[in-house]
Amino acid sequence: MISSDPKQVKAICFDRIHLENQTSLAVAKKNGAYKFLPTVLKDFDNERIMDEVKKSGLRGRGGAGFPTGLKWSFVPRLTGKPTYLLCNADEGEPGTFKDRDIMRFDPHLLIEGMLMSGFALGVKDAYIYIRGEFLHEANVLDAAIEEAYAANLLGENILGTDFSMDLTVHRGAGAYICGEETALIESLEGRPGRPRFKPPFPAVEGFYRCPTVVNNVETLATIPAILEFGGDWHAAIGVPNNTGMKIFSVSGHVNKPGNYEVPMGTSLKTLIEEYCGGLQHGTVPKVIIPGGSSTPWLLAEHYDTPLTYDAMMKAGSMLGSGAIIVMDETADVIALTRRLTHFYAHESCGQCSPCREGTGWLERVMIRVENGQGCEEDLTVLYDVATHMAGRTICALADGAAAPILSLLKHFPDEVRARLMEKAA
Amino acid sequence: MSLQNEIHFTSERLQEIDVLVKKYPGKRSALLPVLHMAQEDFGYLSMAAQQLVADTLNLRLMVVREVVTFYTMFREKPCGTYLLEVCTNAGCMLNGANELLAHMTESLGIEVGETTSDGMFTVTEVECAGACGGAPVVQINNEYHEKVDATYMDAFITRVSGGQS
Amino acid sequence: MTTLFINEEEVTVSSGTSILEACRTHGADVPYFCYHPELSVAANCRMCLVEVEGWGKPAASCCTPVGEGMRVTTHSESLSKDREMIMEYLLINHPLDCPVCDQGGECKLQDYAVEHGSSHGRYKEIKRAVVDHNLGPFVSTCMTRCIHCTRCVRFAEEIAGTGDMGVLNRSDHMRIEGVVEDALASELSGNLADICPVGALLDKPSHDVSRPWEVKRHKSTCTQCPQGCDIVIESRGDEVIRIKPDHDMGESWICDRGRYVHDSFRSDARILTPSIRTDSGMQVVTWDAAVEKTVNLLKDKRVGIVFSPDWSIEGLTSIRLLHDRIFKDAKVAFDLHRRDMRPFAFEEGFGMTPENIVTADEVVILGSDLRQRLPILMQGLRKRTFSNKPVTRIGAMNYRTNSELTHDALIRPREWGAVIARAMQQLKDLGKTAAGMDAWLSAVPERHEAGKLLADALLADSCALLVGEEIRSHADAAALIHGLDLIARASGHGEEGRDARNLIPEGMNASLLSAVFGDIRTSVSDLFDAAHDGELDALLLIGSDPLGDGLFSMQAKRAMGKVPLVQVGAVAGDVSEYADVMLPASAYSEVDGTFINMSGNVRNADEPLSTVGEGRPLWKVMMRLIQGFDVDVPAVDVREIRTLVQGYLPSLAVLWSDCVDDAWHMPVARQKDAIFLPTGIAPVMALDVISRYSMYREGAWVRASKSLTEAGHIRALDDVLLHPNTLQAAGLKPGACLVRTASGDFTFDVGVRDDVVEGVLFIAKRGVAGDLSCEVMASLGGGQ
Numbered sequence A: 001m002i003s004s005d006p007k008q009v010k011a012i013c014f015d016r017i018h019l020e021n022q023t024s025l026a027v028a029k030k031n032g033a034y035k036f037l038p039t040v041l042k043d044f045d046n047e048r049i050m051d052e053v054k055k056s057g058l059r060g061r062g063g064a065g066f067p068t069g070l071k072w073s074f075v076p077r078l079t080g081k082p083t084y085l086l087c088n089a090d091e092g093e094p095g096t097f098k099d100r101d102i103m104r105f106d107p108h109l110l111i112e113g114m115l116m117s118g119f120a121l122g123v124k125d126a127y128i129y130i131r132g133e134f135l136h137e138a139n140v141l142d143a144a145i146e147e148a149y150a151a152n153l154l155g156e157n158i159l160g161t162d163f164s165m166d167l168t169v170h171r172g173a174g175a176y177i178c179g180e181e182t183a184l185i186e187s188l189e190g191r192p193g194r195p196r197f198k199p200p201f202p203a204v205e206g207f208y209r210c211p212t213v214v215n216n217v218e219t220l221a222t223i224p225a226i227l228e229f230g231g232d233w234h235a236a237i238g239v240p241n242n243t244g245m246k247i248f249s250v251s252g253h254v255n256k257p258g259n260y261e262v263p264m265g266t267s268l269k270t271l272i273e274e275y276c277g278g279l280q281h282g283t284v285p286k287v288i289i290p291g292g293s294s295t296p297w298l299l300a301e302h303y304d305t306p307l308t309y310d311a312m313m314k315a316g317s318m319l320g321s322g323a324i325i326v327m328d329e330t331a332d333v334i335a336l337t338r339r340l341t342h343f344y345a346h347e348s349c350g351q352c353s354p355c356r357e358g359t360g361w362l363e364r365v366m367i368r369v370e371n372g373q374g375c376e377e378d379l380t381v382l383y384d385v386a387t388h389m390a391g392r393t394i395c396a397l398a399d400g401a402a403a404p405i406l407s408l409l410k411h412f413p414d415e416v417r418a419r420l421m422e423k424a425a
Numbered sequence B: 001m002s003l004q005n006e007i008h009f010t011s012e013r014l015q016e017i018d019v020l021v022k023k024y025p026g027k028r029s030a031l032l033p034v035l036h037m038a039q040e041d042f043g044y045l046s047m048a049a050q051q052l053v054a055d056t057l058n059l060r061l062m063v064v065r066e067v068v069t070f071y072t073m074f075r076e077k078p079c080g081t082y083l084l085e086v087c088t089n090a091g092c093m094l095n096g097a098n099e100l101l102a103h104m105t106e107s108l109g110i111e112v113g114e115t116t117s118d119g120m121f122t123v124t125e126v127e128c129a130g131a132c133g134g135a136p137v138v139q140i141n142n143e144y145h146e147k148v149d150a151t152y153m154d155a156f157i158t159r160v161s162g163g164q165s
Numbered sequence C: 001m002t003t004l005f006i007n008e009e010e011v012t013v014s015s016g017t018s019i020l021e022a023c024r025t026h027g028a029d030v031p032y033f034c035y036h037p038e039l040s041v042a043a044n045c046r047m048c049l050v051e052v053e054g055w056g057k058p059a060a061s062c063c064t065p066v067g068e069g070m071r072v073t074t075h076s077e078s079l080s081k082d083r084e085m086i087m088e089y090l091l092i093n094h095p096l097d098c099p100v101c102d103q104g105g106e107c108k109l110q111d112y113a114v115e116h117g118s119s120h121g122r123y124k125e126i127k128r129a130v131v132d133h134n135l136g137p138f139v140s141t142c143m144t145r146c147i148h149c150t151r152c153v154r155f156a157e158e159i160a161g162t163g164d165m166g167v168l169n170r171s172d173h174m175r176i177e178g179v180v181e182d183a184l185a186s187e188l189s190g191n192l193a194d195i196c197p198v199g200a201l202l203d204k205p206s207h208d209v210s211r212p213w214e215v216k217r218h219k220s221t222c223t224q225c226p227q228g229c230d231i232v233i234e235s236r237g238d239e240v241i242r243i244k245p246d247h248d249m250g251e252s253w254i255c256d257r258g259r260y261v262h263d264s265f266r267s268d269a270r271i272l273t274p275s276i277r278t279d280s281g282m283q284v285v286t287w288d289a290a291v292e293k294t295v296n297l298l299k300d301k302r303v304g305i306v307f308s309p310d311w312s313i314e315g316l317t318s319i320r321l322l323h324d325r326i327f328k329d330a331k332v333a334f335d336l337h338r339r340d341m342r343p344f345a346f347e348e349g350f351g352m353t354p355e356n357i358v359t360a361d362e363v364v365i366l367g368s369d370l371r372q373r374l375p376i377l378m379q380g381l382r383k384r385t386f387s388n389k390p391v392t393r394i395g396a397m398n399y400r401t402n403s404e405l406t407h408d409a410l411i412r413p414r415e416w417g418a419v420i421a422r423a424m425q426q427l428k429d430l431g432k433t434a435a436g437m438d439a440w441l442s443a444v445p446e447r448h449e450a451g452k453l454l455a456d457a458l459l460a461d462s463c464a465l466l467v468g469e470e471i472r473s474h475a476d477a478a479a480l481i482h483g484l485d486l487i488a489r490a491s492g493h494g495e496e497g498r499d500a501r502n503l504i505p506e507g508m509n510a511s512l513l514s515a516v517f518g519d520i521r522t523s524v525s526d527l528f529d530a531a532h533d534g535e536l537d538a539l540l541l542i543g544s545d546p547l548g549d550g551l552f553s554m555q556a557k558r559a560m561g562k563v564p565l566v567q568v569g570a571v572a573g574d575v576s577e578y579a580d581v582m583l584p585a586s587a588y589s590e591v592d593g594t595f596i597n598m599s600g601n602v603r604n605a606d607e608p609l610s611t612v613g614e615g616r617p618l619w620k621v622m623m624r625l626i627q628g629f630d631v632d633v634p635a636v637d638v639r640e641i642r643t644l645v646q647g648y649l650p651s652l653a654v655l656w657s658d659c660v661d662d663a664w665h666m667p668v669a670r671q672k673d674a675i676f677l678p679t680g681i682a683p684v685m686a687l688d689v690i691s692r693y694s695m696y697r698e699g700a701w702v703r704a705s706k707s708l709t710e711a712g713h714i715r716a717l718d719d720v721l722l723h724p725n726t727l728q729a730a731g732l733k734p735g736a737c738l739v740r741t742a743s744g745d746f747t748f749d750v751g752v753r754d755d756v757v758e759g760v761l762f763i764a765k766r767g768v769a770g771d772l773s774c775e776v777m778a779s780l781g782g783g784q
C-alpha cells in the first residue's frame, strides 16, 4: 500500500509488483487497483486533474523529462477532432527494461493510469504501442484489457458515467526508432517508423493529424497515485523540480542488476552499492551511462551525483529513461563504443542524410579502430562526423549516436591511441 | 499478375482482421498486426503473403513492402523451427553475450544469420531486448530466456533435438 | 503576415511560410536537395540549415515556419562547416562518377560539392552498391547515385498518383524502389528525371547523348494537346536533345507525350523536300516544280481542304487566305472527331481557366478520358483529392484515372439526352429555368438518374463542366450542347465570371478556328464522301492525317483512292501513300509563331529551332501556292500575315502590339441562337460505338516517335472491348468476333472489361479497328 505520507513512500509504480497474480483483475482489485477510479470519474473534472498533475511536478519518464502537466496543457480544446492518448511502451533504449515489469506484473495499474489520463484529456480511443518483441507482455495486457472491458472499466459509459474509452494494444515489429513519439505515430498509422519534423507537435497534430498525447508507461502508471494522494503529495517526494519516485533499470557489471524504484535524488552510489550489491570487480566504476545508451558517460568522479534530471545535466549527462549501465574496471570501452555505434547504424530510420550516412560511417571507422587498424586521422573524423550529426536532424537519434563516440573521445583518448599503437606495433 | 491465389487467410483470420480494423481511425493502422498474423500463419512474409496482406487491407503492394523491409521482426525468408535471437547490446555484451553467441554458432556449426541444415535452428544477433537486468538474453521463438549461459543453451538444444546433437 | 530578418534585412511574408521559402523569395541563397516547391516537405537532406538567433542549434529552414521578429542568418562559418559535412555525408557512398553522368553540369550535388564541399574526402571504407530498376521506356536509373531525398517517391504519390514507388529498408540500407509496370502507368513519368536533383533518375531517350552545357534552349509551345504547355526545347546543333517544362513560365510538369515526341522532329517520317509522284514512285523535285504540279492538279477544280488545327495562328490564317483568294468554293474541314456540324451553343474551348477548374466546388467530366486527353489538367484535378473536393464523371467507359472520383456513372451514349433532361427537370423543379428549357425537355421523354449528379453539381457555387469527346463527337452533339447550355444558364453558370461551360477541343487554337473558319467549315466525313461520290476533284491535306487520327479513316481511304491528293505537312504518315505532291512545312518547334490554347490563352514561340530540309513555315508555303496561281501574294513577312489575321479578328490587334502575351485571352464564342432539340437516334442496332483516344497513338508526330510508339505497345489493349455481360448476352466468347455495322461487317479480336458500360462497343485500338470509328451503332454477329 502506498503511504499517504510522502516521507514513507517506498514505491509508486512498483507498489504491488511483487504480489502474486496481480495480473488478474480480481486480485488487482483486492490489492487496490481501480479503487480511486470511480471518485476521479465522478468528482474530478478536467481542470482539477490537470492542476494536480501540474502540481505534482511529474516529468515524463520516457527520456526527455518533459513536465507531463505542461505537455497535456498543449492539447487544443474544441478542435472538433478527437484527441488520442498513446502509451509509449516501445522500451528500446539500450539499458531500459522498467516498463516491461509494470506491464507484465501489474497491467491494471497502466490501464487505470490511462483511464484517468484519458478522462482528463477527453480521449475516446487510446492505444498502447508496445515493442513487438514483448509478445508475452502484450498478451498479459490483452488479457487484462479483456477483463477490464468485461467489468465495464473500459468501453462505453465506464462505471455508469458518461465517460467512454477504448484501449487497444498495438505491437511494433522491431525498430528502436518507434520509441520516438512521432515515429511511433507513423508506425501506428501503418507506416515505417520515420519521425516527423516538428512543428507541428503531436499535441496539436499527431495520430491521424489529430491532437495526440504520447506518454511513457511509467509516466502513466504514476497518475493514479497522484490523483489519489494529490499533486502536493507527489511533489513532496524526491527533490524540488525532480519530484516523485523513479524506476532505475540497472545493468552491466553490478552484482544485482534489476529495476529499483527509489526517490529522485538518491545518489548513484547509493543505488549501486546499497540496492544493486555493488560492482562485480573492484570498488569504483570505470564508466556509468546514467540514462540509456544515448546519454553521455559519467566517470567515477560522478559517483556521488544525485539521480535527478538537474544534477545529471550539471554533471554533463542526462537522466534519460533511468537506464543505468555500469562498467567496472574490466570493461573494454572501445569495444562497447563500437557495439553501440552498430546499434545506431542499425536503427537509424534512414531519412536524414547525416544520421543515415554518419551512423554507418562511425561504425565502420570504429570497427577498424577496435581491430587496431585505425590511424590518428580517424579521431578527427569520428569527432567531426559525430558533432555534425547531433542537433542537425529530425529526431534525437543522431544525438544519441554521437554520445558514445564523443564520450569515448573525451574521456578515453589515451586508451584509443594506445589501441592504435598496440596493433600497429 | 496478382500472386494472391497461392495462399489465403482462414475465414477466422479474416473475421479477426475485420474486428481489428475497426479499432483504428484508418484501415492502414492494421498493417503491422496483420503482417504479424500473416507471418504467424505462413512462417514468413513471402511476396505472395505480402500481396495477400495488401489485397486484404486494400493497400498498394509497395506500401506493404516499405513496412516489411523497415521492421526487423518481419522476415522475407523462412527460418528454422527454433529462432534463437541473442541480444549482444551493451548490458548483454558486458555479461558474456558475445561469448555465448560464439559458443552457439560453433556448436551448431553455422554462422550468425544462418539456419542449420536440418532446418531446426536459426541463430541471429539482435539489438537490446529490453531485459538487460537478465543479461544475457536469448529470445527463442519470441519467448524471453534470461541469464542464459552455454550450459543452458546446450541443454535446450539437446532437449528439442530429441536428445541427440 | 510575419516580419522577420534575413541576414539583417527586414522581410515580410505570409504567416506559416517556411524560412526557406522566405529566403527564396527574398533572394537569400540557401542550398537544398529534398525541398521542391510543388511537393510536400520531407526535410530529410538537412542541407538547408540556417541559424536562428537564440536557438541552440541550426534549423532546417524548409520545415521551420517563420516567426515574428525571428533573426535568420544564412551564411556563417559554422554553417559552412555544417554544409561541408552534409556534403561529405552524402558523398561517402556516392560513386563520384561525374564525368560519365548525364546529370553532370546541372547536378545539385556537383554544384554544391564545388560550392560547399571540402576538397578531399576522408571516407576510406567500402562504398554501398545499389541495384538499378526498370522504370519504363522513359526513365533510366543509376541508384548508387541516389541521395535519398525522396522527391521521386513524393512525386509519384502526390503528383502522378500512379506508379508504385517507395522507400525500402532503413539506415544506410535504405533504398528507393519502383515497380516497373506501375511507374509506367503514369503519363507524367518523364518528370521523374527532372525532379531528381542528382543523376539517379535520368532521361532515358536522351541518355548519353549530350552534356547540359552543350545545349541551346528554345522557348516554345507544345501543340500535342490543347493545353499548349510552355516548353523549352533543348538542342545541340541540329539535334533535339530534350523537351522540358518551361519553369520560367510557371510550368511545373509536362506529360510524356509532349516531352518525348521530339524524336519525331528528326525522324525518317519528316517531309524534307518537295516531291511529286511519278510512275516510279515519289521523286524529289524543286519547289517550283512541285508548286507547278500542285497548280495543275488543283486549278479550277472542286477542291476539299482538310487541315490540322495545331498549326500556328499565322499558318492557319494563311490557309484561310488561300481559300479566299484561290478556292472560294472549296469545302474546308479540320475536326476529325466531329460528326455534327450544326453550330454549338458554346463553341469548343474553355470558359474557365485551368486554375478555376481545379479550385471549383464541383467538377463534372462528361464523356472524356481526361487523363489521356489533357494529362496536365487531370493532374490539376488530382490536387482536389487532397482538399476533399469532388470530381464527378459520367460516361461510357470507366477510364482509369490517377485521382479518386467521387461519383462515376456509366451510361450509354444514346442516354446523354436522358441524362441532361433529368438534370434539367431537377433544376426546373427547383425553379431554376432558362428560356427554351421546356421545349428541350419535351423533346426527350426519358430520364436517366445520372442526371442527378449533374444537377447537384450545378447547384454549387462554382462548377466546371468538362464536356468531352463522347458528346462532341455525338451525332446529336449540337442538341446535347444546347441542353447543357440551358442547364448551365438556368443554374446561374452561364455568365462570364461564373461560366461552367468547357468544351474540350480536338486540338490547339479552338477559339481562333471557330472565329476564322466558322462560316466555311464542313464535316470531314461529308467532305470525304463528296470526294468519293465524285462531287470533288481533288484533296488538299494540310498537316492532317485522317488515316491515323479521328473517326473517319474509312471515308478518307475511300476518298483518297478516288481523287488526286496534295499533302502539305511536316510529317508523312500513311496518307503519303496516296499523295501526288508533297510539300514540306516546318514543324511547330521550327516556327516563330503564335498559338492559342484551350482556355484562350496566347502562347508565343519565338525561339524556333532551325527547319530541317527545305521546309518552310506554313504561311510561306501557302503564299507560295497563291503565287503559283498567279494571284498577288498578300503577305511577304510574318508581320504582314499578322496584319491580315487582324482582318478576320480585329481583337487580335493587341496581341502582337506590346508583348501582351499570356495575359491576353480569347474567349470562347457563344451562339445564343444555336437552338437544337434532341431528335433521338433510332436504336436500329443493339450496341453504341465509342472509340478510344490514346495519347501514345493519336497524332502524326506521335506515330512518328519511336519512344512514344514503344510506350503505346506496352499499354496495348484488345482491338475491341465489351462488357462481359454484353458478350454473354450475344452468346459469344472473347476472341475473334464478327461486328456488323451500317457500312459492312468486320472481324475483330474482342476482349471483355468491366470498365465498359453494357451495350457499348469500345474500340480500343483505332489503328487496328479504326475504320469502325465512324459508326455510331453496331451489332454482334457470330464468333469464329
Ligand SMILES: Cc1cc2nc3c(=O)[nH]c(=O)nc-3n(C[C@H](O)[C@H](O)[C@H](O)COP(=O)(O)O)c2cc1C
Residues within 6 Å of the ligand: A059, A060, A061, A062, A063, A064, A065, A066, A068, A071, A088, A089, A090, A091, A092, A093, A176, A177, A178, A179, A180, A181, A182, A214, A215, A216, A217, A219, A220, A395, A396, A397, A400
Ligand atoms: C530515438 C528515440 C527513442 C526513444 N525511445 C523511447 C522509448 O522507447 N520509450 C519511451 O517512453 N520514450 C522514448 N523516447 C522518448 C519519446 O520520444 C517521448 O519523449 C516520450 O515517449 C514521451 O513520454 P513522457 O513525456 O511520458 O516521457 C525516445 C526518443 C527518441 C528520440
Ligand code: SF4
Residues within 6 Å of the ligand: A177, A194, A195, A347, A348, A349, A350, A351, A352, A353, A355, A356, A393, A394, A395, A396, A397, A398
Ligand atoms: S535522426 Fe536518424 S533516426 Fe532520427 S529521423 Fe533522422 S534519420 Fe531518422
Ligand code: FES
Residues within 6 Å of the ligand: C031, C032, C033, C034, C035, C042, C043, C044, C045, C046, C047, C048, C049, C060, C061, C062, C063
Ligand atoms: S531542403 Fe530542408 S532538409 Fe532538405
